[in-house]
Amino acid sequence: MKPVTRIASDGTAYRDLNGNGVMDPFENPHLDVASRVEDLLGRLSPAEKVGLMFHTVIEAGEDGHVLEHPGRISKSATTDVVLGKHLTHFNVHALGDARLAARWHNELQTIAERSPHGIPVTVSTDPRHAFLENVGTSFAANGFSQWPESLGLAALRDPALVEQFADIARQEYIAVGIRAALHPTVDLATEPRWARQPQTFGQDPTLVTELGLAYLRGFQGRELDAESVACTAKHFPGGGPQKDGEDAHFPYGREQSYEGGRFAEHMEPFPPLIDAGVAGVMPYYGMPIGLTVGGEPIEEVGFGYNEQIVTGLLREKLGYEGVVLTDWELVNDNHVGDQVLPARAWGVEHLTPIERMERILRAGADQFGGEECVELLLELVDAGRVTQDRIDASARRLLAVKFRLGLFDNPFVDEDAASVTVGREDFRTAGYAAQARSVTVLQNGVAGSAATLPLTGTPRIYAENLSDEAVATLGDRVARPADADVAIVRLTAPFEARDDLFLEAWFHQGSLDFPPGLISRLQAMAAVCPLVVDVVLDRPAVLTPLLPFVSALVGSFGTSDDALADVLGGRIAPEGRLPFDLPRSMEQVRRHHADVPGLGDPLFPFGFGLTL
Structure with a gap:
């Protein structure tokens, strides 16, 4: 079987990836990356080069083995x-x-060794260190150390903490063979209804840039090497200003609005990340409406199809030379079970899949996210509609990242080390502390009454959506508010449930108003005992109706029940400050321009947070 580790005549140990018994230049670990890339590129068949340009979903078997049949996705x-x-x-x-994940990864790399030139696999992931589970955007931590969502890190405004988080995540990723991060998300959270805010650093471009750079340092280091996880900054040129807050995964959310004239602020985080060497950039699905940049009207097509944006702005004006990876499924519709999600071909829906692919390449992308239709690209090459030089340009960028990551020299991981590294106790402790510290206190005391937090003594507690174990650290649980000294209720920011298109049920979209029945029930609860409410702010919420009767109000951005209890009980001090404005009303949200950071006269402004 190939490859095997051999010793060259000069004593160099190398992996014989093509099995010819000779240390070819691309196999030589002492050569520079550019030389290795050019040597390998000249050896690859058109099919091998084309294969590099697709980046799709893979599922691992539950038993730690590869899945040799189609999965759910x-x-x-x-x-x-x-x-x-x-x-x-x-x-x-x-x-x-961790052990099974590492085993699966090694088995995957063993299969890759059987390819003609033994090109190693690069495994990527969406964020997986926090709480929210959305198969289109992020995964809950499970065995990894658990931290707040990026919004919670933004609430702490601590670049050193963000870099520490990213470094810990990097170690855990590498332990199981994940070498590419489809993050950070450096979009500005300027439209309060947008569903993608949890993975952002909030609304302020200066803070987003500062924390995005710290994030990049923790994952990639000062330069990309064998200890790095390659990052992809997204979503160029800023995915936040979604019209009416609807998400561009879906046809009704395809438009991005710049009525406030703030395009430049959404762009602000990207040049510093490019200068810092970010490995990849991902354009968003969104289709700009009425956008003019430098006096030039921008074509109203999705950013992944937009040559003015990808080539003109990103490549030429900003000088970006790294990998451009499209967001998922711009070419083909996605059918999963009895649901479908149309291709995000916004503005070019009339084109055929092969025409869409040609358009994406002309725009300047290197890699098709969520696709594996290699036959379409080979057809374009065979027909002369895409040149071999164009394929080589993208293949060269993609191979360079693999070489810099050291994958050609050793793509395998140690299963024993993985089981020790992932979820290590000190990693978990750091994440837990960040969860608690990121809690943001919005109100403490109502109608001139004394502060309610921190809770003291051993109160009788009525609680909703708070575990028995967490309640027990604060007092004694009772079954009725009328029997309680204090009530504690955890709520999720409001959203309108939808489940027609694939993925739609995972996205929190629509109105930010709590239903009136919930407000009435909470008001009745507050009439018989002091009421403490935590709102999980995966996006802003209209909290105005709560203020007259809630004794204490806090916001959280990915905090476990136990960590919240530590804050409410005064054992860990909350330090969070809002990463975005909280609106007074939905009318204020509807009047707001989607691209403008801040609401003008919010109920609670960006940066607000009380101390206990």
Whole structure:
């Protein structure tokens, strides 16, 4: 079987990736990256080069082995897609425990060794260190150390903490073979209804830039090397200003609005990240409406199709030379079970899949996210509609990242080390502290009454959506508010449930108003005992109706029940400050321009937070 580790005549140990018994230049660990890339590029078949340009979902078997049949979302058996289609970039979804995840990764790399030139696989992931579970955007931590959402890190405004988090996440990723992060999300959270805010650093471009750079340092280091996780900054040129807050995953959310004239602020985080060497950039799905940049009207097509944005702005004006990876499924519709999600071909819906692919390449992308239709790209090459030089340009960028990450020299991981590293006690402790500290106190005392927090003594507690274990650290649980000294209720920011299109149920969209029945019930509860409310702010909420009767009001951005109890009981001091404005009303939200940071006269402003 190939490859095997051999010793060259000069004593260099190398992996014989093509099995010819000779240390070819691309196999030589002492050569510079550019030389290794050029040597390998000249050896690859058109099919191998094309395979590099696809980055799709892969699913791991629950037993730590590769999945040799289509999964719930992945479309092909692992061996078929690696050896048959020559794909070498995969976005992994659910993973087992650390040992099983490492075992799966090694098995995947062993399959890749059987390809003609042994090109190693790059495994990527969406964020997976926090609480929210959305198969389109992020995964809950499970065995990894658990931290607040990025909004919670933003609430602490501490670049050193963000870098510490990213460094810990990097170590845990590398332990199981994940070498690419489809983050950070440096979009500005300027439209209060937008569903993608949890993974952002909030509304302020200066804070987003500062924390985005710290995040990049923790994952990539000062330069990309064998200890790095390659980051992809998204969503260029800023995905936050979604019209009416609807998300561009879905046809009704395809438009991005710049009525406030603030395009430049949404762009602000990207140049510093580019200068710092971010490995990848991902354009968003959104289609700009009425946007003019430098006096030039921008074509109203999705950013991934937009040559003015990807080539003109990103490549030429900003000088970006790294990988451009499209967001998922711009070419083909996605059918999962009895649901469908149309291709996000906004503005070019009339084009055929092969025409969409040609348009994306002309725009300047290197890699198709969520696709494995290699036959379409080979058809374009065979027909002369896409040149070999164009394919080589993208393949060169993609191979360079693999070489810099050291994957050609050793892509395998240690299963024993993975089980020790992932979820390590000190990692968990740091994440837990950040969860608690990021809690943001909005009100403490009502109608001139004394402060309610921190809770003291051993009060009788009525609680909703708070575990028995957490309540027990604060007092004694009772079954009725009328029997309680204090009530504690955890709420999620309001949203309108939808479940027609695939993925739609995972996205919190629509009105930010709590239903009137809930407000009435909470008011009745507050009439018989002091009421403490925590609102999980995965996006802003209209909290105005709560203020007259809630004794204490806090916001959280990814905080466990136990960590919240530590804050309410005064054992850990909350330090959070709002990463975005909280609106007074939905009318204020509807009047607000989607691209403008801040609401003008919010109920609670960006940066607000009380101390206990």
